[in-house]
Amino acid sequence: MEEKQIVCINCPLGCRITVTMDGNEIKKIEGNTCKRGEVYARQEVLSPVRVITAVLPVEGSPVPVSVKTAAPIPKNKIFECMAEMGKTSLKAPIHMGDVIVPNILGTGVNVVATKSVG
Amino acid sequence: MAAYGIDVDILIVGAGPAGLAAAVAAKETGIDNLVVLEREDHPGGILRQCIHNGFGLHRYNEELTGPEYAQRDIDKAEALGIDIRCGTTVLSVEADHTVTAVSTARGLETYKAKAIIMAMGCRERPRGAIGIPGARSAGIYTAGTAQKFVNLEGFMPGKRIVILGSGDIGLIMARRMTLQGAKVLACVELMPYSSGLKRNIVQCLDDYGIPLYLSHTVTNIEGGDRLTGVTVAKVDEHRMPIPGSEIHFDCDTLLLSVGLIPENELSNQAGLEISPFTSGPVVNDVFESSVPGIFACGNVLHVHDLVDYVSQESTEAGKAAAEYIRRESFNGKTVAVQDGNGVRGTVPQKILLDEDKKVNLMFRPSGVFEKAQAIVTQGDTVLVKKRAQIFTPGEMVVIPLDTTKLAGEDPVKVSIEKV
Helix, strand or coil, rough: EEEEEEEECCCCCCCEEEEEEEEEEEEECCCCHHHHHHHHHHHHHHHCCCCCCCEEECCCCCCCEEECCCCCEEEHHHHHHCCCCHHCCCEEEECCCCECCCCHHHHCCEECCCEEEE | CCCCCCCEEEEEEECCHHHHHHHHHHHHHHCCCEEEEEECCCCHHHHHHCCCEEECHHHHHHCHHHHHHHHHHHHHHHCCCCCCECEEEEEECCCCCCCEEHHHEEEEEEEEEEEEEECCCCCEECCCCCCCCCCCCEEEEEEEHHHHHHHHHHHCCCEEEEEECCCHHHHCCCCHHCCCCCCCEECCCCCCCCCHHHHHHEEEEEEEEHCCCCCCCEEEEEECEEEEEEEEEECCCCCCCCCCCCCEEEEEEEEEECEEEECCHHHCCCCCCCCCCCCCCCEECCCEECCEEEEHHHHHHHHCHHHHHHHHHHHHHHHHHHHHHHHCCCCCCEEEEEECEEEEEEEEEEEECCCCCCCEEEEEEECCCCEEEEEECCCCEEEEEEEEECCCCCCEEEEEEEEHHHHCCCCEEEEEEEC
């Protein structure tokens, strides 16, 4: 049996979760204070994911637009995701919630604007 | 003051998350003659530049970015027809509820308010306040200034970065700078523990392999016109650099994330009593300061970790200001709340004994305590206990106190003890 210590990142409370593993099988999850914590711990030991946020330049706007992946993507694709977002050329106006990159890297997740510019 | 002052029921200073939540709450209780004065050109406060996710889980049960969280409050305020006057700098607040403000649009104005809510937020501690020796080169910024450059203006402040201090904004900026293409060489923390949230250590440093040097500090800054490097050294238990432990980093940028201070110049001017522990006004449980009818909420009162709690606190303050106008005062007996062992800056500092209610006692641990409990006592009586695996100064503790448990007017003490 192996114990993995995880800090939950679902919310800023940062619960400290202990996952007891037997090989690739999860035996016990302790220390979470909500259901999301358990789901996260399971995910984090098996295949970790992150929401990525960034700012991108917008033609016709003096200020950049902030964006996020609408759902978490695999942690090992973070830099690839940044590079892919960097290829977009955007034009004002952009509205909060607009899809900036659909289905980024084939993850099924859209990159969306988190503010309106222009 | 001027007899031609503009009469309002409630005047709110600041349209960040605190001011907006207070305004919405006051308006919803039926206060119509309400004005919010905001120095910046847009409402939303610091959330506008906090483009990362993690806001709103407690309040909305979903994870938002800063701009999205702010927009919800702005939309609510607009739907209620709340008068937010941006580009307006408040010059003075006086104890008699006179407020002077100036704006390009309307010039100099004097307001006379029945109640005032202070919601000015906080500011970062600058280089001058921490006394680092060395060159005064360009390339030294507070983390929040760098955040504004990158996220609002679209400029990168540098390519090779060292961060001094492990406050949350510094940690968030370590990740942001890395994602936007810079190399973050180190995060250096004077204390043996981080003052930031654990989640940010994990998500912003560990995820990107950025080393955190605890019990270290910057002992020299090198450079001419532009920063070229910094020297970092380990410190002993008295926080003094240990000779021979120096590490040199070639870098072009040093970011400072060394603490936030409530911005209380206006409160001082108005004669509000300020706590030396929170650096914010001393308040009772309805967030009324030592001057009747002047309330304070959000980071101007005490620095929070979570905007959700700012909104919650400010909603209470907004309702209370409305209630103050109806009652014309919150007079009555109070019980003092004091800091005991291991506790620093409990808010509120007083509880009104006017009715039975639940009061959230909020404080920061003065150090790291493992397997401990926070305990609220009155005399020898234990009123409430809260156990935790760990208490750290980086995470505010909230303990709900049921006031029906209070007996008499003896002070209440909040402490942390080992289990």
